[in-house]
Amino acid sequence: MSEAATGAYDVVFRARRLIGPNGETSGSVGVRDGRIAAVEPFDAQLDAARTVELAADEVLLPGLVDTHVHVNDPGRTEWEGFDTATRAAAAGGVTTILDMPLNSLPPTIDTGALEVKRTTAREKAHVDVGFWGGAVPGNLAELRGLHEAGVFGFKCFLLHSGVDEFPPLSPAELDEALRELARHDAMMIVHAEDSEAIEHAPTAHGEDYDDFLSSRPRGAENVAIAQVIELARRIGGRVHVLHLSSSDALPMIASARADGVQVTVETCPHYLSFTAEEIPDGATQFKCCPPIREARNRELLWQGLADGTIDCVVSDHSPCTPELKRLDIGDFGVAWGGVSSLQLGLSAVWTQARVRGHGLADVVRWMSRRPAEVAGVRGKGSIAVGQDADFCVFAPDEAFVVDVERLHHRNPVSPYHGRPLAGVVRQTWLRGTQIVGPDAVTTPQGRLLTR
Template sequence: MSDANPGTAFDLIIRAAKAVLPDGIGPAEVGIRDGRIIEVATGGDELGGAASASSEAIEIGADQVLLPGLVDSHVHVNDPGRAEWEGFSSATRAAAAGGVTTIVDMPLNSLPPTVNVKALETKREVAAPKAFVDVGFWGGAIPGNTADLRPLHEEGVYGFKCFLEDSGVEEFPPLAPDEMQTDMAEIASFDGMLIVHAEDHEVMTQAPKNSGPKFADFLATRPREAENVAIARVIDAARATGARAHILHLSSADSLGQIAAAKAEGIKLTVETCPHYLVFSAEEIPDGATTHKCCPPIREESNREALWQGLIDGTIDCIVSDHSPSTAELKLLDTGDFGAAWGGISSLQLGLSLVWTEAAKRGIELAEVVRWMSAAPAAVARVADKGAIVAGNDADFAVFAADEEWTVHATDLYHRNQISAYDSRTVRGRVTQTLLRGVPVDFETPAGRLLRAH
């Protein structure tokens, strides 16, 4: 169908034999003006508007698919303060190379952490001249900053992140459960959202301690029960306060039942998982392979398959990267000590290919994968005008050769530290071009904008 607008002139027309649209994959013509989608004609219809003398056209053949630009709402850029781990220039180039046109940056691992308005302003000043894609920001909820939450919200953060267990950096301490509920009540008062790293401190103190190279020993230090208990605490607090709550990087499939029950009850709960939990299983991770360390950890094959089912049935809302890079030195690749190595997996550039490779094996359609990685995270974070090829949205696109197979080489990635759990892995589907507001990303001139919520 076409929302015809006779007389409309377009700066750019994209004609695609296959496009991922809200109702599935089909041919489309997309009319763009001033960086926004003005009209979408589908089903063989033609645009109602007109090309001007200066209009450009992009033709996408049947061997590639036009996608909405992906939205990754879980990215640790670490800039300023730990820019040797990652920075806005390298991170947003990597995003663009992977078809991601919008990221939302996490509040920790940068110095200062984004826990007050002054720190947010500092981060924006650093990001503005370096962004190759659009960038929004999360605020942080830590002990003692409840009074900073509303001002951060008014300055346009998309919500607030907290930990219930040690974050790994001393400047971003965890909340106790009663502090989490206090902050949730404050956040509910302005219809914000609390996003939670859900591992319970009390359970963790009772778990084994590990400082060695065996992955099985490391896995025992971050038991499923820590996630399950923490998620129950989040659900209880969301029920008590009426706040919107979001579970970050779900690893334990044991929690799917309580999550589904909470959603059925009407609690405002959303959930994400990440490519590494959908690609890897604990059984295949070699001892000493600290490239694969993340928290919560990668679990067993049966758990991985249950997470896929959670996506299929809608219990899990979206897939985002949790791109959490560090220097090679912090990964302790020489000793392979899981207990002491930095926890985090870098996949910002690779997410779509990784997830599509695994989804295709399970008979899942590309349109569903794209929804999990574009419209769904945009909806969860309330990032406006992103995540779907519809009139009124920003003209952000990725062009995807869905059947092309290629092998990941860490040294070819834009990530600042070119170490990867996915090195030498063969994947299916390659992003061949990314457009931001109708303009191809050239990886030389930053054209991303800083986003504000509401």
């Protein structure tokens, strides 16, 4: 199970339940210098300066890896910031985040902007933080420099992003950018909604969620995903479909993979938790793009996770101020689109997964191992020798009711408010240091990651 356990360890974790690379087991995990140095049977005698005995109702999980987070810092720190976002991540068992290139000012579309963001994050990160670059019109010459500077890939939009400083790529620009990235084996991650399809859809307005849903039809996703797949097929580049909400696209994604196209896909806790039928009029805290769809669509997304067509589940934490959500008038046409959920993803997914017959090993695969593999985040995502000693101590049978005032996100807005969830994060450890729990270190312990 591991290399020989010799010598003293800084910390040893003893868990009757542990999610390892091969599923649930029991074990003792030895940590030395921030890395996992041994994974041995539960009764192994491992000498350590400190031993952590998990309670009978606790499970040791690898720290989660959330590769889709909008921190918005610098520039829109009233929406969120590295201090609040990474505190929320840690409280939710997330030990690694990758920050999206837009909604901050400047957006991460050149190496100068990347350095500004790194400087901003360096002293505030309570978990490890990596960065995506952006692909926008006019920055083709910047992509190689960003890649060499260590971004994990490049995000683009195929329609208006919501902020003017991060414009979308035209089909010709997408082709050109993907060819450039393929030369460096860099990945393009795509907000896949087709601008023309959206333009021809009804305009979102008012309090009725069905009207908003009609304004972002699943056909817009399907057409855009098909375009991205065919470009990747022709060019040979790596593409990743962000925040999939349309289950219609699953067969074409599976077919493309069978043909050897390098395409991966994620979905988000809100698409797996909520349904369009239950969203009240004017409840703009549920607004996101692409939107939360119908109950049948949700079940097909769960099926896509079960059969492996969907690779991973990440938050797409996209916060804003309460004023921008326009809860005062409940107008879906003018409210900012984005769900705040960074702290709640594990419990939200586990709540839904358990009633569908999935175990914690499935959740760990979707929310830790596969995000790390897809994005190329080394040393993360599993409890195995040589990996970073990032852990979440999780009580899967304890329940709680979400209270937005008790979350660490900067602004108390979330569609999960008042919702009962299963599973409580009791401790979080980053490279062998407790950052959430009774003996937690309160100063920022996060490092900045490069590809």
